[in-house]
Amino acid sequence: MTTSDRTVVITGGTSGLGRECAKVLAADPRWTVVVTGRDADRAQTEAAAIGARAATLDLGALASVAHFADEFRSSGLPPLSALVCNAGLQFTRRSYTEDGVEATFGVNHLGHVALVQALLDDLIAPARIVFVTSGTHNPDQFTGMPDPLDTNVRDLAYPPEPTESAQRDGRRRYSTSKLANLQTTYELARQFEARDITVNAFDPGLMPGTGLARDAGSAAQLLWRTVARGLVLLPGVNTPRRSGEDLAWLVTDPSLEEITGQYFVGRTTKPSSKASYDRDAQRALYTDSLELLDELAH
Numbered sequence: 001m002t003t004s005d006r007t008v009v010i011t012g013g014t015s016g017l018g019r020e021c022a023k024v025l026a027a028d029p030r031w032t033v034v035v036t037g038r039d040a041d042r043a044q045t046e047a048a049a050i051g052a053r054a055a056t057l058d059l060g061a062l063a064s065v066a067h068f069a070d071e072f073r074s075s076g077l078p079p080l081s082a083l084v085c086n087a088g089l090q091f092t093r094r095s096y097t098e099d100g101v102e103a104t105f106g107v108n109h110l111g112h113v114a115l116v117q118a119l120l121d122d123l124i125a126p127a128r129i130v131f132v133t134s135g136t137h138n139p140d141q142f143t144g145m146p147d148p149l150d151t152n153v154r155d156l157a158y159p160p161e162p163t164e165s166a167q168r169d170g171r172r173r174y175s176t177s178k179l180a181n182l183q184t185t186y187e188l189a190r191q192f193e194a195r196d197i198t199v200n201a202f203d204p205g206l207m208p209g210t211g212l213a214r215d216a217g218s219a220a221q222l223l224w225r226t227v228a229r230g231l232v233l234l235p236g237v238n239t240p241r242r243s244g245e246d247l248a249w250l251v252t253d254p255s256l257e258e259i260t261g262q263y264f265v266g267r268t269t270k271p272s273s274k275a276s277y278d279r280d281a282q283r284a285l286y287t288d289s290l291e292l293l294d295e296l297a298h
Contacts, residue, residue, distance in 0.1 A: 004032040007077045008251060011036050011059060011115065012087025014046040017132065017204050020244020021084065025251065026051040032078050036068065036087070053077075059087055059111025060097035062296055069118035079124035082251045085112040086132040088177070091170040094162065099296050104170065105156040108177035113184060113289045125196035126257060129188065130250055133201045133263070137179040138273035143206075146172035148179040148275070153288035156180075180285060182263060182272050187282040189261030198260035202250055204243035205266065238266075 008025055012018040013035025026033040033050075036057035037043035047054035055071065058064040072080070088108045097106035116129065123129075136145040146168055149156070156176065162169035185201040192199055246266050250256065263272040275281065 004030055005078050006030060006081035007032040007034060007079065008082040008084065009034045009036065009055075009072070009080065009119070010084040010086055011057065011112065013037065013052070013084075014039075014043050014054075016240045017243055017247060018084070018086040019046060019050065020240045021086070021247040021251070022047075022052050022244075023050040024245055024248035028252070031252075034072070034077070057115075058098070059107045059115065060099070060101075060103060062099055062111075062114055062293065064098075065111060065114045065118055069115070069122075072119065073122060080119060080122045080127065081124060082128045082130070083116065083119060083123065084130045084132070084247065084251060085115065085181070086130075086247075087112075088132065088174075090174040092167045093170065094159075094166060101157045101292075101296070102159050102173065104173040104177050105180070108174070109180040109184065110157070110289060110293065112181075113286070114293050116188070117290070117293070123195075123197055127197045128251055128256075129192075129197060129199045130247065131181040131185045131199070131201045132247070133181040133185070133203050133272075134175070134178040135203055135205070135265070136175040137182055137276065140273065143175075145175045148172070148176040150275070153285060153292055157292060179273065179276060182276040183278075183282040183285050184289075185263075186261055186276065186279075187286045193260060198256070198258070200250060200256075200260060201263045201272070202247055203263065203265045204240075204247065205238040 008031055010018050010022050010033065013022045014037040018035065022033050022035045025031045033052035034055050035043060035047050035052050036055045038056070038058045040056040043054035043056060055068060057068045089104060091104055095103035097103050099106065101110060112131065135141045136143045137148055139147040149172060182201050185199050189199040249267060250264055262269045
């Protein structure tokens with residue numbers, strides 16, 4: 001019998017892409033899989049169903065991130081070998097985190113930066129970090145989403161009143177957070193290379209039927225869960241199961257051991273948007289995010 005000698009943490013691992021990825025990894029006896037969710041009971045139920053472990057984590061609350069890291073450190077689990085920053089939310093109205101930060105930016109970007117920092121010393125090389133991003137970050141790729149904002153961390157965290165509809169503003173902030181995920185990937189890939197920690201980004205493609213539209217109206221949610229699932233017959237549209245397998249491959253495949261700072265669409269590396277390669281913007285986003293996290297912690 002093979003005994004697990006490594007652990008992977010998957011944020012947002014109780015549904016959709018994260019759950020499918022966790023299911024694949026949990027079937028491999030070498031891995032201990034920890035899936036996180038905001039609802040403790042649901043996390044326990046979903047984790048038990050796929051042979052994973054559950055942990056409560058609210059990326060919109062920095063106290064929850066710190067508590068999760070402390071709990072992980074004292075859990076006695078095998079060494080942390082991979083961290084999948086998958087959790088993501090999209091809002092149709094202006095929402096804020098427990099710490100008072102605009103929620104799309106706070107959960108999709110800032111919470112994951114905080115988690116990486118909290119677990120960095122627990123990652124045992126060679127280790128992998130994967131940020132789940134989206135083609136919506138790229139204005140040159142038709143996705144039906146508004147172009148990302150070109151602004152700074154302060155304005156993303158504490159935005160002025162929207163000048164467009166709340167729904168469009170929410171969608172724009174989602175695409176902006178996905179650009180931030182890519183910029184963070186590239187910045188950390190350079191910073192962590194000497195630590196033997198690879199950092200890559202993963203675009204699962206359009207996945208009808210997931211919980212991303214949970215904040216939309218009931219009619220839109222029903223459409224997303226039912227009729228839109230037929231879109232999987234079209235090129236570039238995936239099921240969560242198919243993309244979950246691809247994400248698990250990115251975490252485990254031996255051929256990727258030294259691959260870092262790449263944007264994967266499925267299992268293929270592709271160029272990301274022009275804006276995502278701006279090193280000054282990458283550095284400013286990361287540095288300013290750390291400063292903001294420090295302020296919020298005090």
